[in-house]
Amino acid sequence: MPRGFAHEGLDLARNLYLLPTGLVWGEQAAAAIISGNGWPLADGWAAFTALAVALRREEGGADLAVAPFNEAVEWAEGESPDIARHVAQAIHRIGAKRPAWGGLEMDRPHVMGIVNVTPDSFSDGGEAFAHADAVARALAMVEAGASLIDVGGESTRPGAQPVSVEEEERRVLPVVRALAEKGICVSIDTRHARIMAAAVAAGAKIINDVTALSHDPDALAVAARTGADLCLMHMRGDDPRTMQTDPHYDCAPLDVLDGLAERVEACRVAGIPLSRICVDPGIGFGKTAGHCAQILGSLALYHGLGCPVLLGVSRKSFVAKLSRGEDAQHRFPGTLAANLAGLDAGMQVLRVHDVAETVQAVAVWRAMRGGG
Numbered sequence: 001m002p003r004g005f006a007h008e009g010l011d012l013a014r015n016l017y018l019l020p021t022g023l024v025w026g027e028q029a030a031a032a033i034i035s036g037n038g039w040p041l042a043d044g045w046a047a048f049t050a051l052a053v054a055l056r057r058e059e060g061g062a063d064l065a066v067a068p069f070n071e072a073v074e075w076a077e078g079e080s081p082d083i084a085r086h087v088a089q090a091i092h093r094i095g096a097k098r099p100a101w102g103g104l105e106m107d108r109p110h111v112m113g114i115v116n117v118t119p120d121s122f123s124d125g126g127e128a129f130a131h132a133d134a135v136a137r138a139l140a141m142v143e144a145g146a147s148l149i150d151v152g153g154e155s156t157r158p159g160a161q162p163v164s165v166e167e168e169e170r171r172v173l174p175v176v177r178a179l180a181e182k183g184i185c186v187s188i189d190t191r192h193a194r195i196m197a198a199a200v201a202a203g204a205k206i207i208n209d210v211t212a213l214s215h216d217p218d219a220l221a222v223a224a225r226t227g228a229d230l231c232l233m234h235m236r237g238d239d240p241r242t243m244q245t246d247p248h249y250d251c252a253p254l255d256v257l258d259g260l261a262e263r264v265e266a267c268r269v270a271g272i273p274l275s276r277i278c279v280d281p282g283i284g285f286g287k288t289a290g291h292c293a294q295i296l297g298s299l300a301l302y303h304g305l306g307c308p309v310l311l312g313v314s315r316k317s318f319v320a321k322l323s324r325g326e327d328a329q330h331r332f333p334g335t336l337a338a339n340l341a342g343l344d345a346g347m348q349v350l351r352v353h354d355v356a357e358t359v360q361a362v363a364v365w366r367a368m369r370g371g372g
Helices: 028-034 069-078 080-093 131-143 164-180 193-201 221-228 252-270 289-296 298-303 317-322 332-344 353-368
Strands: 017-024 037-041 047-058 060-066 110-114 148-152 186-189 204-209 231-232 278-280 310-312 350-354
Touching: 017 028, 017 037, 017 060, 017 080, 017 298, 028 037, 028 047, 028 289, 028 353, 037 080, 037 310, 047 069, 060 353, 069 080, 069 186, 110 131, 110 317, 110 353, 131 148, 148 164, 148 204, 148 221, 164 186, 164 193, 186 193, 186 310, 193 204, 204 221, 231 252, 231 310, 252 278, 278 310, 289 332, 310 332, 310 353, 317 332, 332 350, 332 353
Parallel strands: 110 148, 110 350, 148 186, 186 204, 204 231, 231 278, 310 350
Antiparallel strands: 017 047, 037 047, 047 060
């Protein structure tokens, strides 16, 4: 670990980051915590026994130092009071219990089923465009083990053309209402304040905005007023048509964390407490395949925001770009690999098209990590 760290004039919150690592589960996690050699991850099913301390470089990128948990704490306490305070607060945010989100307890991983009521989504466009098909698909996903259903009426694939608010409303509201009436936890996937308000009135419990409430100038106020829980996703810009036009980052995992932190703070200013928020690093949204791989390798970083983390990798093009160019219907193995890495990093929600297969994988993962 660096000694005598010079930080005068440096914004610690934007330059010094903690990445939990050395994760253990079950009885191993309990033993690590009791012995003082580890700390709980989101008060959940894992503990971290080491910390990576990342420090941004002026020229871009970051330096990384890794130490056992207790040594990292000793290091911070031996530095200045500002560093000791910064590290202690970050550790407590990482370890704090997450409140229920959308009415779901965050003490186990949840599978979110995707229902796109669109003709042009990248993977399943047109398959659930009709009302009856959308409802039937959602019910089958719940039967297969999905905890919640994400309903969207506007494709946000790269290059997708926007639809009118009126058309989006026509597509999604009957589906939201039908599912909510059956007691299903429904998330509305939209960038538009009018749709957010109408969907919550129709029974949606969660607003899932790929622009983290930045696209529509009324979104923050409407989201605050509805009282719904939120998913804030990171995206470069707010337009799917241009988001993949040569995206650049100084350090993708850290830049995404900073972007999400800014939107969490915007929510706080708007009167939305952290207890209503989940974040999503936005795999594939304004990111190259290389950026996505870097972020997926650093997922535990996002627990530092102190709220649940959702991972959405299902059938996305980064899988094909890192593999052999498979089309969307043949990307499930790569999707599952990324989702299992997400579970190992403590992700609370997996957003997927293939619900039954993912639920089975989660069940086996839980049995393994819990020791049977």
